[in-house]
Amino acid sequence: MLKEWIAERIPVNTIELRELTNEPVPNHMKRWWFALGGTPAYLFVVQIVTGILLAFYYQASPSTAYESVRSITDDVAFGWYLRSLHKWAATLMIAAVILHQMRVYFTGAYRRPRELNWVIGMALLCCTLLTGFTGYSLVFEQLSYWGATVAANISDAVPVVGSVAKEFLLGGQSYNDQTLSRFYILHAAVLPGTIVVLVAIHIAFIRMHGVTELKFENELQDAPKHFNFFPDHLLTELMVGLFLMTVLTVLATALPATMGPQADPLTTPEVIKPEWFFYVSFRWLKLFSLTFAVLSTGFIVAAMFLWPWIDALLRRVTKREEISVSIGIVATFILIGLTIWEAAVAH
Numbered sequence: 001m002l003k004e005w006i007a008e009r010i011p012v013n014t015i016e017l018r019e020l021t022n023e024p025v026p027n028h029m030k031r032w033w034f035a036l037g038g039t040p041a042y043l044f045v046v047q048i049v050t051g052i053l054l055a056f057y058y059q060a061s062p063s064t065a066y067e068s069v070r071s072i073t074d075d076v077a078f079g080w081y082l083r084s085l086h087k088w089a090a091t092l093m094i095a096a097v098i099l100h101q102m103r104v105y106f107t108g109a110y111r112r113p114r115e116l117n118w119v120i121g122m123a124l125l126c127c128t129l130l131t132g133f134t135g136y137s138l139v140f141e142q143l144s145y146w147g148a149t150v151a152a153n154i155s156d157a158v159p160v161v162g163s164v165a166k167e168f169l170l171g172g173q174s175y176n177d178q179t180l181s182r183f184y185i186l187h188a189a190v191l192p193g194t195i196v197v198l199v200a201i202h203i204a205f206i207r208m209h210g211v212t213e214l215k216f217e218n219e220l221q222d223a224p225k226h227f228n229f230f231p232d233h234l235l236t237e238l239m240v241g242l243f244l245m246t247v248l249t250v251l252a253t254a255l256p257a258t259m260g261p262q263a264d265p266l267t268t269p270e271v272i273k274p275e276w277f278f279y280v281s282f283r284w285l286k287l288f289s290l291t292f293a294v295l296s297t298g299f300i301v302a303a304m305f306l307w308p309w310i311d312a313l314l315r316r317v318t319k320r321e322e323i324s325v326s327i328g329i330v331a332t333f334i335l336i337g338l339t340i341w342e343a344a345v346a347h
Helices: 002-009 015-023 039-053 065-074 079-106 115-137 140-156 162-170 179-209 229-254 277-287 288-303 307-318 322-341
Strands: 024-026 227-228
Touching: 039 079, 039 140, 039 179, 039 229, 065 079, 079 140, 079 229, 079 277, 079 322, 115 140, 115 179, 115 277, 140 162, 162 179, 277 288, 277 322, 288 307, 288 322, 307 322
Parallel strands: none
Antiparallel strands: 024 227
């Protein structure tokens, strides 16, 4: 009776639904390193859920932001846990997106006909970094306040659009009463909404082109080349989700989010330090003049967006099929070196 009632009101053919969701998945996706796309998606859901719960208590105003975060941390039941989950999920999500882009880069999965999906992936990486930056600024601590001020001044050095970008970010020529609400709108609405749209397009491209198939030397010749998405791959992703939730809980409990000194516009800290994912940019700015650092950073970011076409040109000119791997290894060591260098600077 109940089954017939549901079938009449939700006329979904289970056989057709199973066929629709049961797209064959390449065998290499059984390895977690090659299935990193689901990890940031899961962490993004954690971000959304914890972010909504935190939004019930957060007050986006310079006069109330710090105290509202302190109240969440110290007074609200399990507020410290939710805030810590939000913080660590953001950290792991950024790391996962970076690792995913590295995997796509080093396996050449951005090459024809998947160039546009690489561009979408780069846009997702930029949105993820900006979400982390705006979230870090909402606490209204001394370092987050001055970090936002420095970031706005850096954007002002960008030719043509720099001054407009700075005024849009701050709501004026300097940090003011409107700035924090702008960061909050970007962090809680604009950037998450953009990420959702980009993820939908990203998945649509994957569905159209399929997943890049990789072959390994140690694979048996008669081994199956594909496995079912449902339930095999779905169960794998659920296991990864449970593992991540355990890791997040351990990190949130052992290393909970803390409170630094409240922002003081009249006192500049001796050391201004961003979150770890901007250590590279911050160290780069210290090594060169502001103009050169900003222009070279813009050039590198643009090159990364256009890399599928640059890679095709390099392979054609050098006759080396894996020239991008050599470039990627050098770039990775430089990024790690600059990150460690900046991390070594004491707060």
